[in-house]
Amino acid sequence: MFAKFTSVSLVALLPFAAAAVYDIQVGGDGGKLEFSPEAIAAQPGDQVVFHFHPKNHTVTQSSFADPCGRKEGGFDSGFIPVPANTTDNFPTWTLTVNNTDPTWVYCRQAAKTAASHCGAGMVFAINCGLDGAPNSFTNFKKSALAVGASLAAEAATPSPSAAADPYGGYGGYGSASGSSASAGSYGKWAGYGDASTTTWTAAYGDVTLPPAPIVQVVTDTVTLDSEVWTTTYSSYPGSPAPTPASAAGNVHKVIVGGPGKLLFDPPHIAAQPRDTIVFEFHQKNHTVTQSSFDDPCRKLVKDGVEGFDSGFMAVADDATEFPTWSITVNGTEPIWAYCRQKTPASHCGAGMVFAINSDEGGPRSFDSFKNVATALNGTAAAANAPSGTGASGATTTDGANNGAMSVNIGSAGAMTLALAAVFSLLL
Ligand SMILES: *[C@@H]1O[C@H](CO)[C@@H](O)[C@H](O)[C@H]1NC(C)=O
Ligand SMILES: *[C@@H]1O[C@H](CO)[C@@H](O)[C@H](O)[C@H]1NC(C)=O
Ligand SMILES: *[C@@H]1O[C@H](CO)[C@@H](O)[C@H](O)[C@H]1NC(C)=O
Ligand SMILES: *[C@@H]1O[C@H](CO)[C@@H](O)[C@H](O)[C@H]1NC(C)=O
Ligand SMILES: *[C@@H]1O[C@H](CO)[C@@H](O)[C@H](O)[C@H]1NC(C)=O
Ligand SMILES: *[C@@H]1O[C@H](CO)[C@@H](O)[C@H](O)[C@H]1NC(C)=O
16 A cells, blocks of 8 residues: 555755655546555655546544544545536646655545545545554544445435435434434434424425425445546435436437426426426417526526526417427436426416425425416516516417427537536536
């Protein structure tokens, strides 16, 4: 375990002695959770330069006895977030070695949770014992991994679904006190929030929502054909596995509208990363537009970034060819969408909504989402409208003319990249 010193350069420090500089990579390709090299032997005066790769790591001193806990008064680089697309000029943090005592180091990201970087083995040592010694690096890392295993077991216990669904099982539904979500009987509603103590409300209109899920950030290794990579993703109750069905993913077809129909058919689907959803637009003039559970009938804007939107697809009553528009599923979280046509009446308010990976066994199911949409924007909901943005009184036609739309299949080529991008959260 005593590493390969990747690059050791000598700098003159004193007239008669030379100090070495050790370069340590923190994290790395594919978001791996490790220091490389993992252990070095160094002399007082030597410098250890940590190079931070993408994600959001720390270099923090711990102790042999408590590998994933901060040593009182020990050093700490603080969190150094690095964007996923950074490939060089990594930020660095330098530590000076003052003595030859064994020095133990870990990354404190997601400490004390199932996603703990330290618990995944992200530890480092200077001047540790040799292999075979009680304080060897091997033993130190082994005890860090044991911390990780026990955190994972702890996280998995409260939810009865955890054993059956290792990917979605870390999530539960929240209550005011979080951890009390699973207290009480393990009946049908075990793991769900206590709506009598906490209230979740919609974006407007005084509508009360079912409890929000507790989202857990999970790191998993995905094996697909001959590829193996690590992904860090947000796990929701009932989340599908992060492993794509195949390299190209599955294709799901969804019919949008049609004569006398204000709905998506099927209204909700389960999909895995890399799957493609092809929306085929039938009669009338619809969109498929991303929203959120709390705000089903308005376009999603998250961290300044707009959600997907097909734009209006007008299809004539006598059309025999139907335009399509596609999206690629990039993650495992639930995706909510609606039709944003409001003329002559709100399609979303009439229940024209759609979901991917909604938790059909939980309180935030597709039907529950549809209820929120109709409660907020349905015909009975005019009074809910925030003042100034009331339902439009426009009386133009439903836009059922002009069937000449181009067929437009979404960018399948972006799939591989998209997966990497969405899975590499800064964590
Ligand atoms: C990384 O992506 C961001 C946002 O897309 C962009 O602003 C930045 O220039 C990119 N950086 C590199 C090194 O490509
Ligand atoms: C060495 O001493 C400096 C100055 O007190 C301190 O900042 C640094 O963390 C020490 N190095 C180690 C490895 O403890
Ligand atoms: C997946 O990522 C691609 C590329 O960033 C994006 O265009 C697409 O809208 C994303 N899919 C979803 C469902 O958000
Ligand atoms: C739903 O109602 C809100 C508030 O009046 C409005 O801003 C939004 O545009 C409506 N959306 C649809 C699709 O009707
Ligand atoms: C489709 O609906 C949108 C929004 O109501 C409207 O602006 C557009 O003109 C309609 N398209 C056609 C061809 O009717
Ligand atoms: C880095 O991680 C810390 C601790 O989890 C968090 O507080 C911080 O917001 C993260 N920074 C970024 C840019 O993600």
